[in-house]
Amino acid sequence: MSAVSERYPGYGAAVAADDLARGLRDVVARALGDAAVGVEGLRRLSGGASRETWSFEARRADGTTSGLVLRRDPPGAPGSGMGREARLLSAAAAAGVPVPGIVAAGDDPADLGSSFIVMERVEGETIPRHILRDDAFAPVRPRLAAQCGEALAAIHRIPPAEVPGLEHPDQVEAFRAVLDQLGEPHPTFEIGFRWLEAHRVGEQRTVVVHGDFRNGNLIVGRDGIRAVLDWELAHLGDPMEDLGWLCVKSWRFGQPLPVGGFGSYEQLLDAYERASGAPVDRAALRWWETLGTLKWGIMCIMQAATHTSGAVRSVELAAIGRRVCEVEWDLLALVAPGPVPVLA
Amino acid sequence: MNPHDDPSAAALTEAVREFLERDVLPATDGRVRFHTRVAINVLGMIERELSLGPAQAQAHAEALRRLGLSSESDLAAAIRSGALDDRLDEVTAVVRETVAAKLEVANPRYLGDGLDRLHTHLRHWLGHWPAAPGEVVVVGSPFRVGPGWDGRTRPFIGVASPEGVVLSVPPGAEAAVERLGLARQRLLSELGDGDGLGDELARTVGGGGGRLARGCFRWSVRPAELEDAGEWLPVSDPRVPSWLHPFNGDVLVAWDDEGKYGAGVGRKQHDRWGHELAVVTEEALRGRGIARRLVAQAARRVLAEGAVPTYLHDFDNPASAHVAEAAGFPDRGWQFLVLLEKRTV
Numbered sequence: 001m002s003a004v005s006e007r008y009p010g011y012g013a014a015v016a017a018d019d020l021a022r023g024l025r026d027v028v029a030r031a032l033g034d035a036a037v038g039v040e041g042l043r044r045l046s047g048g049a050s051r052e053t054w055s056f057e058a059r060r061a062d063g064t065t066s067g068l069v070l071r072r073d074p075p076g077a078p079g080s081g082m083g084r085e086a087r088l089l090s091a092a093a094a095a096g097v098p099v100p101g102i103v104a105a106g107d108d109p110a111d112l113g114s115s116f117i118v119m120e121r122v123e124g125e126t127i128p129r130h131i132l133r134d135d136a137f138a139p140v141r142p143r144l145a146a147q148c149g150e151a152l153a154a155i156h157r158i159p160p161a162e163v164p165g166l167e168h169p170d171q172v173e174a175f176r177a178v179l180d181q182l183g184e185p186h187p188t189f190e191i192g193f194r195w196l197e198a199h200r201v202g203e204q205r206t207v208v209v210h211g212d213f214r215n216g217n218l219i220v221g222r223d224g225i226r227a228v229l230d231w232e233l234a235h236l237g238d239p240m241e242d243l244g245w246l247c248v249k250s251w252r253f254g255q256p257l258p259v260g261g262f263g264s265y266e267q268l269l270d271a272y273e274r275a276s277g278a279p280v281d282r283a284a285l286r287w288w289e290t291l292g293t294l295k296w297g298i299m300c301i302m303q304a305a306t307h308t309s310g311a312v313r314s315v316e317l318a319a320i321g322r323r324v325c326e327v328e329w330d331l332l333a334l335v336a337p338g339p340v341p342v343l344a
Numbered sequence: 345m346n347p348h349d350d351p352s353a354a355a356l357t358e359a360v361r362e363f364l365e366r367d368v369l370p371a372t373d374g375r376v377r378f379h380t381r382v383a384i385n386v387l388g389m390i391e392r393e394l395s396l397g398p399a400q401a402q403a404h405a406e407a408l409r410r411l412g413l414s415s416e417s418d419l420a421a422a423i424r425s426g427a428l429d430d431r432l433d434e435v436t437a438v439v440r441e442t443v444a445a446k447l448e449v450a451n452p453r454y455l456g457d458g459l460d461r462l463h464t465h466l467r468h469w470l471g472h473w474p475a476a477p478g479e480v481v482v483v484g485s486p487f488r489v490g491p492g493w494d495g496r497t498r499p500f501i502g503v504a505s506p507e508g509v510v511l512s513v514p515p516g517a518e519a520a521v522e523r524l525g526l527a528r529q530r531l532l533s534e535l536g537d538g539d540g541l542g543d544e545l546a547r548t549v550g551g552g553g554g555r556l557a558r559g560c561f562r563w564s565v566r567p568a569e570l571e572d573a574g575e576w577l578p579v580s581d582p583r584v585p586s587w588l589h590p591f592n593g594d595v596l597v598a599w600d601d602e603g604k605y606g607a608g609v610g611r612k613q614h615d616r617w618g619h620e621l622a623v624v625t626e627e628a629l630r631g632r633g634i635a636r637r638l639v640a641q642a643a644r645r646v647l648a649e650g651a652v653p654t655y656l657h658d659f660d661n662p663a664s665a666h667v668a669e670a671a672g673f674p675d676r677g678w679q680f681l682v683l684l685e686k687r688t689v
Contacts, residue, residue, distance in 0.1 A: 187420045187435075187438075187439045187442070194424070318386070319386050322389060326450070326454050328443045328446075329443050329455075
């Protein structure tokens with residue numbers, strides 16, 4: 001669950017990681033075809049429990065440098081398929097999705113201790129608070145929802161055959177199982193599941209779904225969206241899953257606009273429909289936004305459990321357990337806005 | 345009894361929070377500063393849980409008992425299995441109340457500003473809100489057959505804004521009430537107050553005779569900035585006069601020049617979001633602007649506790665209207681309608 005730690009600034013703790021730097025130098029030297037390349041300024045960007053993100057500079061023999069980013073599984077963790085993520089990034093780039101260019105990728109633990117991707121560092125902002133409030137982004141904010149629609153349409157154009165091995169889970173069943181496994185029953189979530197079951201929408205198309213497309217996983221520059229990050233939750237499913245998730249209230253970070261806190265449904269849907277040629281069923285979008293809300297509530301419980309289980313002790317993760325009720329409140333507003341009037 | 349010395353656990357928590365706010369926060373940056381903020385929030389949460397927790401636990405246990413259950417897990421399982429499907433409205437109301445109680449501790453701001461609260465209150469208290477412009481909604485609500493703020497059941501209440509009207513009746517009585525023709529009236533003012541309609545309505549919603557009473561419905565999200573005039577006391581305090589005994593929670597009392605009770609405000613806590621204020625001033629303190637100051641002071645507390653203050657009075661009570669106006673409760677053209685027991689004079 002690196003999602004939350006990446007939302008906040010101040011995670012750039014300098015870490016002495018000589019072994020990693022040596023392995024990284026060899027990997028980058030091979031990829032760039034420059035035996036004399038040097039790795040400088042290696043620092044960890046996020047402290048998540050799932051994937052590590054590191055930033056560094058590669059200095060070539062001729063003195064030029066490139067800013068690069070390493071994403072890897074925690075050493076010793078069972079491989080989560082970085083090779084697959086690398087294939088996804090390539091296929092996404094080919095489909096016209098803005099993504100960082102890949103420099104190297106591998107699943108051999110002999111290289112960097114676990115499976116990894118080295119990619120180009122894209123300059124820009126990922127922290128939602130800054131994107132939503134800083135004056136520097138004021139001119140670009142009104143364009144972001146439409147750009148999200150275009151990027152999502154491009155993602156949904158990725159031919160599934162190019163990224164074999166993606167799962168196609170039923171989201172309701174999958175998250176009910178996760179909740180049961182956590183062993184913390186919540187009546188609100190049961191009301192949510194009942195509503196989802198009663199209002200199920202058929203899958204119109206089966207496409208590659210990003211799975212975590214939201215404010216916080218986008219690199220935004222003064223020109224707009226420069227890269228879509230964090231593909232580890234990609235799977236096959238209904239394209240509306242991505243649109244609904246982007247509209248979940250938590251990703252508005254306290255701002256009133258429904259799409260990521262920066263745009264309107266109309267801006268997102270107009271752009272998506274234009275770019276994809278596929279009309280959006282508003283009821284389906286609402287269903288997926290509701291599912292996304294429920295899903296985020298369960299993910300908050302998971303994050304708090306990461307602390308209570310002792311896996312990662314953190315006051316931040318502990319506090320997230322007490323934010324579950326915010327998501328419950330949002331969910332009730334979606335599925336039980338009050339008794340229906342008898343007389344219209 | 346608790347054997348510990350002062351300060352209490354709540355006061356100690358407050359001291360640590362203040363230390364983090366005053367001394368630690370300005371001295372840190374980056375990740376530590378962010379985590380200090382989180383820690384300050386967490387301590388605020390603990391303080392609120394220490395003060396609100398016991399009453400919340402009691403109310404929650406009582407709500408579960410009404411559903412025939414004893415835990416959140418039971419409730420979750422019953423919702424999943426469909427065992428409570430015939431009481432779904434009631435179940436949803438209990439769940440909503442529980443989530444609101446959690447938010448009251450974890451992040452009261454999430455419950456919304458005053459206007460949100462007013463809407464939530466009316467939606468909860470009446471069963472539906474708002475009505476569309478020109479619409480009269482007759483809605484069945486389980487709260488019309490359950491105990492109100494003072495334990496008594498009020499089988500019929502209504503609120504009208506200049507846009508529309510919502511009439512709240514016992515579940516199942518909607519169609520019969522509709523047949524009385526109430527719903528055809530566009531505004532409550534067009535309804536007769538006569539005992540005839542009251543009797544008919546009382547029979548329809550299940551009761552003996554009755555009379556319809558109408559009045560001005562006021563609410564405030566910005567009470568007048570007047571100086572405090574009173575002191576909050578638990579109703580058990582011997583200095584609290586008997587008329588204030590039925591009210592919910594602490595009552596607000598002002599003293600006269602001799603230090604005796606001179607005026608008071610009680611709160612009718614209809615639900616978590618809407619607390620109705622009632623004020624009475626004794627002869628000795630009248631004409632000195634005490635009542636308006638008491639009402640504004642009580643309204644500030646209601647808002648601070650995450651609810652919206654409302655103020656109801658008869659149309660033929662200009663003194664009460666004057667106090668409300670001066671305390672920051674403007675007349676917005678809203679009305680209430682309630683079925684009272686027949687005067688036995």
